[in-house]
Structure formats: structure tokens, C-alpha cells
Amino acid sequence: MSAEATAETVEGLAEELSTYLDTSRINQVRRAYYYAEQAHEGQMRRSGDHYITHPLAVARILAELKLDHQSLMAAMLHDVIEDTGIPKDALADQFGEDVAELVDGVSKLTQIEFRSRAEAQAENFQKMTLAMARDIRVILVKLADRLHNMRTLGPMPYEKRLRIATETLDIYAPIANRLGMHSIFTELEDLGFSSLYPMRSRYISQAVSKLRGSHQQIIEEIRSRLEDKLEERGLPGRIIGREKHLNSIYNKMKFKQKSFHEIMDVYAFRIITDTEDDCYRILGAVHSLYKPLPGRFKDYIAMPKANGYQSLHTTLFGMHVNIEIQIRTEEMEHIANNGIAAHWMYKNESSDTLTVHQKRVDRWVQGLMEMRERADDSLEFIEHVKVDLFPDEIYVFTPKGKIMELPRGATPIDFAYAIHTDIGNACVACRINRNLGSLSQPLQSGQTVEVITAPGARPNPAWLSFVVTGKARSSIRHVLKHQKRTESIELGKTLLKKSLNGFGFKLSLIADEQVAAVVRHNQVQSFDDLLSEIGLGNRMAYLVARQLAMSGEGVLEEADQDQPQADAGSRAPVTIRGTEGLVVRFASCCKPIPGDPVVGVMDSGKGMVIHSDTCSRLPEGDEARARLTHLKWAKDITDEFSVELRVELERQRGVIAEVANAVAMADGNIERISVEEQNARLGIVSLVIHVNGRRHLARVMRRIKNIRAVTNISRVRH
Structure with missing residues (x-):
């Protein structure tokens, strides 16, 4: 040039x-x-x-x-x-x-071009988040830079073309969409699609051109009828034919299993008018011209999408085809196409819509920053963010009528975290449309959700299996990691004190220099780290206690070589309450309950597993037995524990109801009940019930045994 x-x-x-x-x-x-x-x-x-x-x-x-x-x-x-x-x-x-x-x-x-390696890509995304948080214009310049690079991708080597196109579809197009920049989003998607799948792109493009040519007459006829109707009602509005972009056609064919003709048999128009009031009047006009399809009307003016998009959507049936119509004002059209960039276009004019949109973007970027702080590593961070980059929104209300947008499939837990991290962490129940609801059920648009919290409540690890938002997932993980560490330190300290008793030492009386020497010797950062390692089962309390006992005499190496002996002091039992949390678990094989004689087995990296002391899964041999932790139950346990019962009975009408009633009369809760047929006359009922100890269990078993049809009852220990 x-x-x-x-x-x-x-x-x-x-x-x-x-x-x-x-x-x-x-x-x-x-x-x-x-x-x-x-x-x-x-x-x-x-x-x-x-x-x-x-x-x-x-x-x-x-x-x-x-x-x-x-x-x-x-x-x-x-x-x-x-x-x-x-x-x-x-x-x-x-x-x-x-x-x-x-x-x-x-x-x-x-500089940080997204390489195909996941870690590099994730690392870069973190840096991008920081840049966006400082000044959102950074990402706007970057999106324009990426758009021009995609337009001129042709001369690049094949491998590089592939990498840049994949990265565009994975990261940049969704960001453009999240910022409401529809025109850049669709162009990036189509350019990425045609680079990755040139044959498919060419085929769909040719098919669209061919179809459009043959349907020109219908399109013109629908357009003129719409124009006549607006003129008849004296409503301002320009009508534009709307094209579906190639990538969206391909995705609908691929993921929604729709045929090309099914997708293209919908005729799409956009009507741009002057005011919000006109939008609703035009909606009435088009509904009087063609019949609307039930359930296909969406009001994004009253409830804008997460990226600030506003419009009325309706699908009509006319002239033997479906007609999709979007109705919006000029300002909404600008915001739909240019999103956050429209902020500068309207800089000199006051626009409430834009201020709201700016706040949404700020809130989203702020949310990214919070997730970034909580994530342990960049891969975890990008996993959370990708969820939020592809939202298919639902809209729910707080009890005060505020609208919250959430991704489809979101649960009351996601809703609680969307309000505030502390509310999510303390959530114990919820009301959906004023009725008590399940915390795991997906929410539906239009529901009013109220979160019930309790002081001191903590997230349940099971929540991770059903939450869908990145914010909820990262917050729960963050709390659980912190909780697990706190609990492992506590358990480690208890086990170490018990082992030190065996040597006639008290932890509080050991000199700081001795503790520091043992910490150095074990190559950990701090004494808390050492306690945590003991609590997680990665180190033996006995060996660390022996090191502490002997460190005053300067013989740490010798202490390491000693094998643990079962001596009176170290066999003093540790008290458990049954509610220790993440690092103390109950064995599913023998399902111990308060009152059962129990022992603890340290499971490397996971903490202590509590077994009944007669369990067949306990390790064999004197040395292994010496490493078991002897436990005793606290006196004031009120929590419930699972127990499996096997009930043999004569098959009679209503006998299962009798068994269930007997359990309820003894204040037990049934978790699961299943019936196995033994023969035509006898049956076996397998029951998993919740009780709070051996006495309670005996009461339940007595009630069941009193049923005339019951011939035998026993507790199952696998």
C-alpha cells in the first residue's frame, strides 16, 4: 500500500x-x-x-x-x-x-495468546479479567483486534488458523455476547465456524441463498401486510428482514436435532419503532393480523436479558408458515447490536437503559473478580467462568419484587449465592411461591424465591452436585476447603495430644523451639500444616508425638525409626460427637451408631473413617490394629444416623404400611424401603432408617417385632 x-x-x-x-x-x-x-x-x-x-x-x-x-x-x-x-x-x-x-x-x-493447553488458556483468562476490571475498553479494543484478525485469517498456517478460530468460539465470541455486542458476536461466530468447518459453512451458506431466492415472494408479502397494518393503526415503525447466522443454524441442527428446512421455514422480521409504548401497540397490531403461537411470547423489555438486551419477541402463524417478530425501539436496537459499546454512543445523552446496562456489566466483571480470588488455581477459575459465559437465562423474583437473572437449571442455592455469598453460605431452606421447596430443584421463570438462613450454618458438600452458577460453585468450594483445613487441624491436635499422653507429655508444655525443630524436620511450613497432615491421615500422630518427646534430647532421627507400640496412654479413647464434618466420616459397611463400640481408621488424605469395632473391613494384624484410634461417643448426641434393618415377615395386605407406621411411632425416619419376595407366603423387607443411638434403635426394633406378621428382625452389617 x-x-x-x-x-x-x-x-x-x-x-x-x-x-x-x-x-x-x-x-x-x-x-x-x-x-x-x-x-x-x-x-x-x-x-x-x-x-x-x-x-x-x-x-x-x-x-x-x-x-x-x-x-x-x-x-x-x-x-x-x-x-x-x-x-x-x-x-x-x-x-x-x-x-x-x-x-x-x-x-x-x-502476548498471552490462548494456547491449546488448558492451564495456559486459564491463566490468560485470569489476566483478561483483571484488565477488564480496570477498564472495560481494554476488552472492546481486543474484540475489534480479534474481529479484524478473523477477517484476515486466510494467509495463516492451518494449525494457527485452527487454534485462533477455536479460541474465538470458546472465549471471545461468548464475551462479546455477554457484553451485549450482538453484531460482533455473530460475525466472530460465523468467521470461527467457517474457519473450523469450511465445507459445512459453505454448504449451509449456499442452501440459505437458494432457499431465500425461492421464498422471496412470501417474505415480500408478509412484509407488505405488516407495513399496511402499522399504517392502518398510525404506528411508526421500520420493518427489517432478519437473517439467521450460519453458526446458529448449524448449532440448532446439531444440538436440537432440527432439519435445515425446519429451521429455515421460520420467517424472521424486526420492527424498530420510537417509544416503549409503541412496542406494545405494535404487538397488539401484529397479533390482530396473525394468530400468536401460545407460549412463544417473551417480554424482554420488562425483564431484560443478563447482557442488557431488550425486545418483545412473538411467534405468529400465518400464510402456512411461522413468523418470528422482534419489536424494539431505536435505542434498544443500538444496545442489542453494540451492547456496552453503546455506552459511548449515548455518552452525551442521558439514558436510563444504558446506566442499567453499565451496572449489569460492572456486576458481571465484579463477579468474575470475586471468583478469581476464591479459585485455588486458574483451571478451576475458567471452569466457573465458562458456565457464566453461556447463560440461557431464567428470571425469578425476590420477595420484594426485585428481578434476578440466573442461568437455566439454577437452583435456590444458586439464587442465594447470587444475592450474596454470606446468604448462600448460611442457607438452610427456601420458599418457592411461599411454599417450602427443595434446595436442589431447578427454578422456573416467574417464581418468587425466598431464602431461609440460619446463623452458623455451613454449605453442604452435596450442593456441588446440583448448583450451576460459577459463583455458587466457587463459593462452596472455598468454604469447604477452609472448613476441611480447620477440621483437619482440630482432629490432628486431638490425636497428637492423645499420643503425647502415652509418653507422659502435654502439648501445652512443649517448648516452642522443640515444636519448631519438629516442623523443620518434617519439612512443612508451620505447626498447623503438620497438625492438618495428621488429621488428614498423611502422617502418624504417634511418630510426631515421639519426635516432640525426643526433640528436647536432639534425637529426631531415632524417633522416626521407632515403630508405634500400643501403650496405655495412647489407647485412651478420643471422644466423638458424630458431627465432626468433612474429615470424620462413618463407614458405609458397618454403619456405626452412638452406643456401638467404635474405632477410627486414618485414610490417607481424607481423614478418619469410623468403623464398628467388630467390622470385617478393619485391618488385620497386631501392627495394623495398634494404629487404630480408640473412640468413645459423647453423651449428648442428638444427630440422626443411618441403620439398615432386615425384616422377615409373612406377606399380608397392608403389612408394609404397618412396618412404616411402627417406625414412625418410635420417632424413627425411613430413608429407604425395599421389598424382596422370598416365596408366595414370605417376604423380606430391607429398611434404612435414621435413629440417634442404640437405645433408639432398640425401641424401633421392638415396635417392628410386635407386628404379628413379623417373624424375624436383624441389623445388617456388611
């Missing part, structure tokens, strides 16, 4: 900018262009064009979105730091701190 041609294009851009920027700002953009041109002197793109054509094209895309002059300057300079070695400080001196920060943010995103 000659210097004259390049100059013409920057002048062409200046002309476009004159429609919404003043001369001094246009001159600043021009100055950034000439600076970049000089910096990239001699650099070429793979297509053979001068490198400067790329920043200029990126700025042009942003000018179409009517972005502010600083974003356009950053677009011109976005590769300067990385490709020409000019430092950020030099840009700050020339163009101001804001522009330099934007360029730096975009450069960082470019």
Missing part, C-alpha cells in the same frame, strides 16, 4: 469520526496513527500489506461502534509496545496515562 493510499484511509477514518467527535479529538487519533505508522515502519503482515493497515482497521471497527477517542488511539497503538519495543512510559508521555494503560492492557492480552 502506498503512503498516499494509507493517508487517504486515515483521512477516511477522520471523516467518519467527524460525525460524533470534535476536531481536537480527531487530531489526537490522527497523531496516534502517524506515531504507530512510524513505529511499525518496515513491518509487514502475512498478507503482504503494511502492518499499519491492521491497527487502522481495528480503529475503523471501533469508530463504527462510535467509541471514544482514547479507545481509538489505543487501537492505533495496540501493538506498539509488543512489536516495536517502545516502552509504556514513552506512550504515557506522548498520549497520556489513560491511553498508555489501555495499550498496556491490550498488549498483555495479545
Whole structure:
């Protein structure tokens, strides 16, 4: 490209900018262009064009979105730091701190190209989140940069094309969608799709063109009937035919198992009008022209989508085809196409819709930042975020009537965390439309949800199996990890104290130097880490106690070599309450309950498993037996425990109801009941019930035994 041609294009851009920027700002953009041109002197793109054509094209895309002059300057300079070695400080001196920060943010995103390796991709996404949190314009410049790169992907090597296209569909297109930028989102999706699947893209594109040609007459007829109806009612509105983009056609064929003709037999139109009031009037007009299909009307004006999108959607049946119609105002149309970028387009006008939209984006980015802080590693973070990048929303109400948007499949737990992390953590129950509901049931649009909390309540690990939002998942994991560590330290301390008693020592009386020596010897960061390791079953309390006992005499190595002996002090039982949580679990084989003689077995990395002391799964041999922890039950246990019973009975009408009634009369709860047929006369009932100890169990068993049809009852221990 000659210097004259390049100059013409920057002048062409200046002309476009004159429609919404003043001369001094246009001159600043021009100055950034000439600076970049000089910096990239001699650099070429793979297509053979001068490198400067790329920043200029990126700025042009942003000018179409009517972005502010600083974003356009950053677009011109976005590769300067990385490709020409000019430092950020030099840009700050020339163009101001804001522009330099934007360029730096975009450069960082470019340097960290998403490699196919999941860790690298996740790491980069974290950096992108930070950049977006500082200034959302960073991602807008990056999206324009990515769009131009996708438009000019042709000359790239096959492997690189594939990687860039995959990354675009996985990360950048969903972000554009989440920011409400529909026009960039659809173009990125279609370009990504045609790069990954050129044959499929070509086939669908040809099929669409062919079909459109043959259906032109129907389209024109529907359009003219809609126009006549609006004119008859005196309603302002321009009607646009709406095209489905290739990637969405392909996804509907692939995931919804719809045929191409099924998808294309829907005729789509958009009606753009002046006011919100006109939208509803036009809806009435089109419903009087064609019959609406039940259940297909959506009011996104009253309840906007999570990305700020507003419109009325209705599907009509007319002329033997389905007609999809979207009705919205000019402002809603701008926001639908340009999303967060429309914020700069309306900068000088006051727009309530836009302020609301800006708040949504801020809330989303803030949510990303919270997740980033809670995630243990970048892979976990990206797993949470990908959920939130592909929302198919439902809308539910708080008891005060505030609308909350959540992804489809969200549960009351997701709703609780969406309100506030502390409310999610303390959630114990919920009311759905004023009735008590299950915490795991998916919510439906339009429901009113009330969360019931209790002080001191903690998240249940089972919640992870049904929550769908990234925020809920990351918050639960965060609390559980913290809880597990606290519990493992507590258990470790209890076991260590018990072992020290065997040596005639008290933990509180051991000198800090001795403790520090043992911590160093075991190569852990702190004494708490050592206690946690004991509590999780990764180290033996006896050995650590022996090290502490002997460290005063400086013989740690010798202490390690000793094998544990079963001595009186270390066999003093540890008291358990049955509610210890994540690091103390009850064996499913023997299902011990309060009153049963029990022992603890340390399970590496998981903590202690409590077995009945007659359980067949306990380790054999004297040495293994010596490592068991002797336990006793606390006196005031009120929690319930599962027990399995085997009831043999004569088969009679209503006998199962009698058994269930007997359990209820003895204040027991049935968890599961199943009947096995022995023969025509006898049957076996397998019962899993909840009791709070051996006495309670004896009461339940007595009640069942008193039933005339029952011939035998026994407790099952596998």
C-alpha cells in the first residue's frame, strides 16, 4: 500500500469520526496513527500489506461502534509496545496515562495468546479479567483486534488458523455476547465456524441463498401486510428482514436435532419503532393480523436479558408458515447490536437503559473478580467462568419484587449465592411461591424465591452436585476447603495430644523451639500444616508425638525409626460427637451408631473413617490394629444416623404400611424401603432408617417385632 493510499484511509477514518467527535479529538487519533505508522515502519503482515493497515482497521471497527477517542488511539497503538519495543512510559508521555494503560492492557492480552493447553488458556483468562476490571475498553479494543484478525485469517498456517478460530468460539465470541455486542458476536461466530468447518459453512451458506431466492415472494408479502397494518393503526415503525447466522443454524441442527428446512421455514422480521409504548401497540397490531403461537411470547423489555438486551419477541402463524417478530425501539436496537459499546454512543445523552446496562456489566466483571480470588488455581477459575459465559437465562423474583437473572437449571442455592455469598453460605431452606421447596430443584421463570438462613450454618458438600452458577460453585468450594483445613487441624491436635499422653507429655508444655525443630524436620511450613497432615491421615500422630518427646534430647532421627507400640496412654479413647464434618466420616459397611463400640481408621488424605469395632473391613494384624484410634461417643448426641434393618415377615395386605407406621411411632425416619419376595407366603423387607443411638434403635426394633406378621428382625452389617 502506498503512503498516499494509507493517508487517504486515515483521512477516511477522520471523516467518519467527524460525525460524533470534535476536531481536537480527531487530531489526537490522527497523531496516534502517524506515531504507530512510524513505529511499525518496515513491518509487514502475512498478507503482504503494511502492518499499519491492521491497527487502522481495528480503529475503523471501533469508530463504527462510535467509541471514544482514547479507545481509538489505543487501537492505533495496540501493538506498539509488543512489536516495536517502545516502552509504556514513552506512550504515557506522548498520549497520556489513560491511553498508555489501555495499550498496556491490550498488549498483555495479545502476548498471552490462548494456547491449546488448558492451564495456559486459564491463566490468560485470569489476566483478561483483571484488565477488564480496570477498564472495560481494554476488552472492546481486543474484540475489534480479534474481529479484524478473523477477517484476515486466510494467509495463516492451518494449525494457527485452527487454534485462533477455536479460541474465538470458546472465549471471545461468548464475551462479546455477554457484553451485549450482538453484531460482533455473530460475525466472530460465523468467521470461527467457517474457519473450523469450511465445507459445512459453505454448504449451509449456499442452501440459505437458494432457499431465500425461492421464498422471496412470501417474505415480500408478509412484509407488505405488516407495513399496511402499522399504517392502518398510525404506528411508526421500520420493518427489517432478519437473517439467521450460519453458526446458529448449524448449532440448532446439531444440538436440537432440527432439519435445515425446519429451521429455515421460520420467517424472521424486526420492527424498530420510537417509544416503549409503541412496542406494545405494535404487538397488539401484529397479533390482530396473525394468530400468536401460545407460549412463544417473551417480554424482554420488562425483564431484560443478563447482557442488557431488550425486545418483545412473538411467534405468529400465518400464510402456512411461522413468523418470528422482534419489536424494539431505536435505542434498544443500538444496545442489542453494540451492547456496552453503546455506552459511548449515548455518552452525551442521558439514558436510563444504558446506566442499567453499565451496572449489569460492572456486576458481571465484579463477579468474575470475586471468583478469581476464591479459585485455588486458574483451571478451576475458567471452569466457573465458562458456565457464566453461556447463560440461557431464567428470571425469578425476590420477595420484594426485585428481578434476578440466573442461568437455566439454577437452583435456590444458586439464587442465594447470587444475592450474596454470606446468604448462600448460611442457607438452610427456601420458599418457592411461599411454599417450602427443595434446595436442589431447578427454578422456573416467574417464581418468587425466598431464602431461609440460619446463623452458623455451613454449605453442604452435596450442593456441588446440583448448583450451576460459577459463583455458587466457587463459593462452596472455598468454604469447604477452609472448613476441611480447620477440621483437619482440630482432629490432628486431638490425636497428637492423645499420643503425647502415652509418653507422659502435654502439648501445652512443649517448648516452642522443640515444636519448631519438629516442623523443620518434617519439612512443612508451620505447626498447623503438620497438625492438618495428621488429621488428614498423611502422617502418624504417634511418630510426631515421639519426635516432640525426643526433640528436647536432639534425637529426631531415632524417633522416626521407632515403630508405634500400643501403650496405655495412647489407647485412651478420643471422644466423638458424630458431627465432626468433612474429615470424620462413618463407614458405609458397618454403619456405626452412638452406643456401638467404635474405632477410627486414618485414610490417607481424607481423614478418619469410623468403623464398628467388630467390622470385617478393619485391618488385620497386631501392627495394623495398634494404629487404630480408640473412640468413645459423647453423651449428648442428638444427630440422626443411618441403620439398615432386615425384616422377615409373612406377606399380608397392608403389612408394609404397618412396618412404616411402627417406625414412625418410635420417632424413627425411613430413608429407604425395599421389598424382596422370598416365596408366595414370605417376604423380606430391607429398611434404612435414621435413629440417634442404640437405645433408639432398640425401641424401633421392638415396635417392628410386635407386628404379628413379623417373624424375624436383624441389623445388617456388611
